[in-house]
Amino acid sequence: MTALQRLFKFHGGVKPAYNKEASTGLPIAVAPTPTLLVIPLHQSIGGMPRPLVTAGERVLKGQRIGGADGNVSSAVHASTSGTVIAVEMRLMPHTSGLSALCVVIEPDGRDEWIQRQPFDFRSATPTQTRDYLRDAGVVGLGGAVFPTYLKLNPGKQGKLDTLVLNGAECEPFITCDDVLMRERAETILKGVAIMREMLRAGQVLIGIEDNKPEAIAAMEIAAQAANRAAGDSAIKVVSVPTRYPAGGAKQLIRVLTGIEVPHGKRSTDYGVQCFNVGTAHAIYEAIALGQPLISRIVTVAGNVGLARNYDALIGTPMRDLVALCGPLPDSDRVIMGGPMMGLLMPADSVPVVKATNCVLVGSKQLFPPPPPEMPCIRCGECAKACPAELQPFEMYWFSRAKIFGKAQEYNLFDCIECGCCAYVCPSHIPLVDYYRFAKSEIWARELEKEAADVARERYEFRLLREEREKQEKAAKLAAKTAAGREKAAAALAVVEKPATTPEEDAKKALIAAALERAKAQKELVHPGNVSDLTPEQQAEVAAIEARRAEIREMAKPHLRQDD
């Protein structure tokens, strides 16, 4: 079956030392539950989930502790039962060495599950199924951690030609997908069946690099069984040539289908969607078993005595996994991911997250510091190696000079940071570091610009509002005086006084009208305590009035002096 598939080639690529054998010798082992689980709330691309628990609360295994927030977000769950001891900032598995909000759980050792129920996706609407998968925290396990429910949408046509399952796993040292396919091929294919139904996909192509014969054999058997059960031959396992980065989504799609997804387009526009094998397994667990994503397979390799794959709970400190493998004494760093695309961790205490496919222990001997950077000689080797068909040296030049607009014109954002260019560069330029720098600068500027645009708009709106309020006030005032003037004119007509100038007249009339109003008001407010008086009271009032008049007389000279 594998021989029948016509294969295509992607541009560039390199063949680094693979170093995979060390960790495939032993089957997957379940990593012991640590004494403390630190579960970051933000583990997928998109919005940060809001915490749903507080310190002191008891949680069960699989209980949702972070709810998806916004259109692009994915829930997180307690990996075991226990007590939440804090919801606080903890060091993240991120090169920055910064902290983010985490739920810290002290396991109680009982490993008590929530009520698990399979989800009947056949009688649910597609939206309900997607919401369920969002709340089950299923994300892409290839490393990009994009929320899976967003990809399980067949798009405008309502169906998909090809569902590509990515088992290529091209990065050196990493074998978590390899062992998963060897040991859990059947459940992966059950996940594939669910995805196929949701996406209404025609064929399924499972791409695996030809350096994993055991995985290919296992998947082949499972695929045949699945095909027999479905009564067709839609699922094909395809062995693809081993060349880094064959596991890049665009590259694998290219190799399997010949489709070149151009800049700015999505693969669904061409009827193709690509998922990692681990993701298919997670979908199966979520839908068929009712188990949210709380653990994953992690390769522990590099500078260790016994490299191996562990089924580790999300939130397990990387240090614990490394300790299981016996790190060699000269180990000096922990990398999350492989040597080509991995990220240097700020400390080995950071937790395993959904993106952690590999914990790579490094040493100076294993990964010697790169020779000093030399000037670019524009040899073009990097362009030959670039699988995204970019011109790395141009992007490097403009990123280095901080001319970001130009770097973007050379499609900087199509760069998948695979590191092929830096790998072949004879001048040992850390090219990817420059691209990462340029990308994050551009993102930051983009955010700043957005904020500035909002501020400008709000400021202009405020000015507009103030202007409008002023006008409204003026209009009201004008209306009032106009009404007064009219009344005055009417009064004028009654009195029929000879006019001097019309303006003066109007003014006089206005004053007259005001006086009249005042008079009328005075009459209206009649002090209540001076009516119905007894003669004595009247006499008293008269006496008081007389005294007042006297005082007024006395005060007169002083007042005049003041004038």
Next chain:
Amino acid sequence: MLEAILVMALGAVVLGAALGYAAVRFRVEGDPLVEKIDAILPQTQCGQCGFPGCKPYAQAIAKGEAEINQCPPGGDEGIHKLADLLGREFKSLSAEHGIEKPKSVAVIDEQSCIGCTLCIQACPVDAIVGAAKQMHTIVAPLCTGCELCLPPCPVDCISMQPLDESVETWKWKYPVFKINPAQQEEA
């Protein structure tokens, strides 16, 4: 010869028509220079430049009535951009207008707020919500950090807090200055 002249003349007519069309079709509304300058200014609307907002400052620059180095929130980078746009010489930030500070947002101490609404009236971007005699609060994502709400507050309950770097806003550093742990030890 005649042919050549005709061809050239035709070319001129066609290109002229295309240019004329483009001039009508793609005409820019408003004063394009002011818009361009305003797009560079940070829109903090703080008035430190000596004008009542970014737009008036942009207008003053366009008219040649103001220097390009009067906007502290824009910092040196903003001045560089203005210098590039206007073909002027770069000047470092004028000290009398202030200094560039890290981006901050205002925070109201909600315990002390007496609900006087004075800060609402001062905020140029309506980033403060509250009503008379009610506690006020600042919508942090909208706050530009202009500090205009600080002086009017009668109980001094507003303070500026610098924005912390988070995993989302963290930036990769310029590679030349990167220090590898391994290299550091060797040095």
